[in-house]
Amino acid sequence: MKGYIKILIGILLTVLVGVMMFLVGFGYNYQQTMLTPTTGTTVPDKFSLMWESWGIIKKEYYGDIPSTQTLVHGMIKGMLASLGDPHTILVEPQPAQLEQHNLAGSYGGIGARVESHNGLLVLLPFPTGPAAKAGIQADDALIRIDDKDVTSNMTTDDAEVKLRGDIGSSVKLTLHRVGQDALIQVTLQREKIDIPTVEYHMLSDTTLAYIRISLESGDTAREFEAALKALNQNKPTGVVLDLRNNPGGLFPDPVLSVVGQFVKPNTTVVYERYRDGSEKPYGSTGSQLAGDLPLVILVNGGTASDAEILAGALQDNGRGVLMGEKTFGKGSVQELKELTDKSLLHLTIATWYTPKHNQIEGAGLKPDIAMPLTSDDVAKGADPQLDRAIAYLKTGK
Amino acid sequence: MLRSVLKLVAMFLFAAAFVVVMFTSGVAASRLVFHAQPGGIQDGAPSDFNGSMDVFWQAWNIVQSDFYKQPLDPTTMTYGAISGMVDSLGDPHTAFVDPPHAQIINQDLNGSFEGIGANVEMRQGRLTIVTPIRGSPAEKAGLKANDIILKVGDTVIQNMDVNQAVQLIRGPKGTTVHLQVQRANQPIFTVDIVRDTIPIQFVDARMINNNIAYLKLSEFSATAPQELHDQLQKLLANNPKAIILDLRNNPGGFLDAAVKIDSEFLKENSLVLIEKDKQGTRQEYRTDNHGLATDPGIKLVLLVNEGSASASEIVSGSLKDYQRATIIGTNTYGKGSVQSPHTLSDQSQLRVTIAHFFSPQEHEINGVGVKPDIEVADPTDAQVTQQQDPQLDRAIQFLSQ
Numbered sequence A: 001m002k003g004y005i006k007i008l009i010g011i012l013l014t015v016l017v018g019v020m021m022f023l024v025g026f027g028y029n030y031q032q033t034m035l036t037p038t039t040g041t042t043v044p045d046k047f048s049l050m051w052e053s054w055g056i057i058k059k060e061y062y063g064d065i066p067s068t069q070t071l072v073h074g075m076i077k078g079m080l081a082s083l084g085d086p087h088t089i090l091v092e093p094q095p096a097q098l099e100q101h102n103l104a105g106s107y108g109g110i111g112a113r114v115e116s117h118n119g120l121l122v123l124l125p126f127p128t129g130p131a132a133k134a135g136i137q138a139d140d141a142l143i144r145i146d147d148k149d150v151t152s153n154m155t156t157d158d159a160e161v162k163l164r165g166d167i168g169s170s171v172k173l174t175l176h177r178v179g180q181d182a183l184i185q186v187t188l189q190r191e192k193i194d195i196p197t198v199e200y201h202m203l204s205d206t207t208l209a210y211i212r213i214s215l216e217s218g219d220t221a222r223e224f225e226a227a228l229k230a231l232n233q234n235k236p237t238g239v240v241l242d243l244r245n246n247p248g249g250l251f252p253d254p255v256l257s258v259v260g261q262f263v264k265p266n267t268t269v270v271y272e273r274y275r276d277g278s279e280k281p282y283g284s285t286g287s288q289l290a291g292d293l294p295l296v297i298l299v300n301g302g303t304a305s306d307a308e309i310l311a312g313a314l315q316d317n318g319r320g321v322l323m324g325e326k327t328f329g330k331g332s333v334q335e336l337k338e339l340t341d342k343s344l345l346h347l348t349i350a351t352w353y354t355p356k357h358n359q360i361e362g363a364g365l366k367p368d369i370a371m372p373l374t375s376d377d378v379a380k381g382a383d384p385q386l387d388r389a390i391a392y393l394k395t396g397k
Numbered sequence B: 001m002l003r004s005v006l007k008l009v010a011m012f013l014f015a016a017a018f019v020v021v022m023f024t025s026g027v028a029a030s031r032l033v034f035h036a037q038p039g040g041i042q043d044g045a046p047s048d049f050n051g052s053m054d055v056f057w058q059a060w061n062i063v064q065s066d067f068y069k070q071p072l073d074p075t076t077m078t079y080g081a082i083s084g085m086v087d088s089l090g091d092p093h094t095a096f097v098d099p100p101h102a103q104i105i106n107q108d109l110n111g112s113f114e115g116i117g118a119n120v121e122m123r124q125g126r127l128t129i130v131t132p133i134r135g136s137p138a139e140k141a142g143l144k145a146n147d148i149i150l151k152v153g154d155t156v157i158q159n160m161d162v163n164q165a166v167q168l169i170r171g172p173k174g175t176t177v178h179l180q181v182q183r184a185n186q187p188i189f190t191v192d193i194v195r196d197t198i199p200i201q202f203v204d205a206r207m208i209n210n211n212i213a214y215l216k217l218s219e220f221s222a223t224a225p226q227e228l229h230d231q232l233q234k235l236l237a238n239n240p241k242a243i244i245l246d247l248r249n250n251p252g253g254f255l256d257a258a259v260k261i262d263s264e265f266l267k268e269n270s271l272v273l274i275e276k277d278k279q280g281t282r283q284e285y286r287t288d289n290h291g292l293a294t295d296p297g298i299k300l301v302l303l304v305n306e307g308s309a310s311a312s313e314i315v316s317g318s319l320k321d322y323q324r325a326t327i328i329g330t331n332t333y334g335k336g337s338v339q340s341p342h343t344l345s346d347q348s349q350l351r352v353t354i355a356h357f358f359s360p361q362e363h364e365i366n367g368v369g370v371k372p373d374i375e376v377a378d379p380t381d382a383q384v385t386q387q388q389d390p391q392l393d394r395a396i397q398f399l400s401q
Helices: A002-034 A045-060 A068-081 A096-104 A156-163 A220-232 A253-260 A306-316 A375-380 A384-395 B002-033 B054-066 B074-087 B099-108 B162-169 B224-236 B255-263 B311-321 B381-385 B390-399
Strands: A089-091 A112-117 A120-125 A140-145 A170-176 A184-189 A198-202 A208-213 A238-242 A268-274 A279-283 A295-299 A321-324 A332-338 A344-353 B095-097 B112-115 B118-123 B126-132 B148-152 B176-182 B189-194 B196-199 B203-208 B212-217 B242-246 B271-277 B282-286 B299-304 B326-329 B337-343 B349-358
Touching: A002 B002, A045 B074, A045 B349, A068 A089, A068 B054, A068 B074, A089 A156, A112 A156, A140 A156, A198 A220, A208 A220, A208 A384, A220 A253, A238 A384, A253 A268, A253 A306, A268 A306, A295 A306, A295 A384, A306 A321, A321 A384, A344 B054, B054 B074, B074 B095, B118 B162, B148 B162, B203 B224, B212 B224, B212 B390, B224 B255, B242 B390, B255 B271, B255 B282, B255 B311, B271 B311, B299 B311, B299 B390, B311 B326, B326 B390
Parallel strands: A208 A238, A238 A295, A295 A321, B212 B242, B242 B299, B299 B326
Antiparallel strands: A089 A344, A112 A120, A120 A140, A140 A170, A170 A184, A198 A208, A268 A279, A268 A344, A332 A344, B095 B349, B112 B196, B118 B126, B126 B148, B148 B176, B176 B189, B203 B212, B271 B282, B271 B349, B337 B349
């Protein structure tokens, strides 16, 4: 009996393993042939024009024809450009050298983000750094970088790569400022952009706390909490949160945490809306360290992206007063997908809506109290926006 | 001991082989049912692109499934892809033009077009009005020389090919175009202009000081040679001692028109230009025998500047090589390439650079241009406002010596 059972079990196991491996092989081939990204695509009829054009070019074009990879990347870029969304772009695999630089953190920059605005590539300078020092303003349009024209098919990524370089090296920029006829030329020296993202102090002769967030990095949540803890020692009676020229950065954590210092946990911060109309809400985290302290948030045209989410959340929840100038209006989410040849597709998959369902993308946030900052003010070293914030917190209006 | 080990090894190998065999038969059986598409997706790609199109369709599919704005138009995306492929060649003059815009280009050089009637050029990356055409909708709407067109509809114009920009402004007669304009010392304003048929006069002719025939040619259109011939004939009736042919800001046009106009000033069968294609094949173009002013006794001055391109450079290059004319002004543009327009099967157009041309003495024009005999800078903004023309003045001065 024993022998019989042993053989039976042996056969059963063998059959089991055999069938399993057969099914695995079956499924593997199915996946490879039917589920790979290119199968099941409907090629539009018009696509034959591509090959018609190619035939003519191959036969007649006078110049040198680049590699097939360059041509196909050109096709992808052109196809993406036709979608009309400046943040949906193809980023080709970076040359090894630049990659190394980025990883080692040894590259320098000018301290500004590049954004797309009304079809132009514009600079969003950080509050400190070479760009701010040189007087570059938010929305200054890039015309030339080192005497090379910035063309209309250059992406924000292309421009940002050109602006980076060795620390200490210089770059010449030709810019167009709205309202000025003559183009502005400025030469900057690249620095290691390693600024702490949160800066704070008590405002002199007041019991008011001032905190500036320059951009949203991985350290921001921690730095912001530390700032509040330190400021709370002085028992402030109000807070000025300065988000001017903050171009954004990481999402969602820094934003959810910072908002959470002002409101109770899980208060709606922003909605992410996808193409099928569905919305994903994000709720605040954080420790409400700022309690109910009266709050003024300073914003301007250089306040973009995550910084707009931050400001919008505080405004729509009635937690703080927005003061200054209309914000930039970048409120879209890009997904990054690596293609089979290692190039990166940046694709806009959602846009952001404030808690009261106002779209940020293309619109920006309107301040509750408008207060401009002119170049005259800057030249005199005056800050009427900050003054107004202080006045508001002192008087309540 | 060894026997047990060997037995174990044998059993292990047998099991492994069994697993592999079963897996492979699974794959094979699956293959009978599901066929892998040979070479990837069936998109009609020629062998040059074998294996290279996978990444394109991967991107296409990701867009179709994830992009936040739906629905998408595959035709627009296809035209975009073709444009992108053509752009990647790196030649600004080789371009793909979709059917509605192709129609506009075809009208252009044939003597009239539908638009607003503003002569424009790119200056420092921005679209600037050189002059509104007399009586045109642009002039009636109050547009002036040196106005900068910032936006056409929703499109910002910056560092664009001027023809691309013009395509945006032109459109069917009766339709409206919305422009955002910047004028010196004024806040930015917007203007809506209704397009009309603009008959173009390409030649502006008059006598100067009763003894110099002055002809300004704005473009080498199909109708320009006849127009120039007629105007020249009229002026020659006054027995001028010299002719000034003004090609400043003339961006070019038809090669044939350049040869015909050259024929007015050079004797029959003179070599005008040499065209060389990718294979090095030479084609020579020569003058005909209908010239009105081929006698070198009538002095000829050519006015050129950096806005004189292509066909203008054919004329100035050849007249300079023969020393038939004295060239006054600034170095010309340096566009010495010939484009061949192809109409594709859906009426879209592919303009391809097929050759470079060289002056009769085989001077390269592309990237170099034609250097003037007498250098005179373009008028400054102040001089333009006061309607002063130092280049023309210098020409007149030269001719009275």
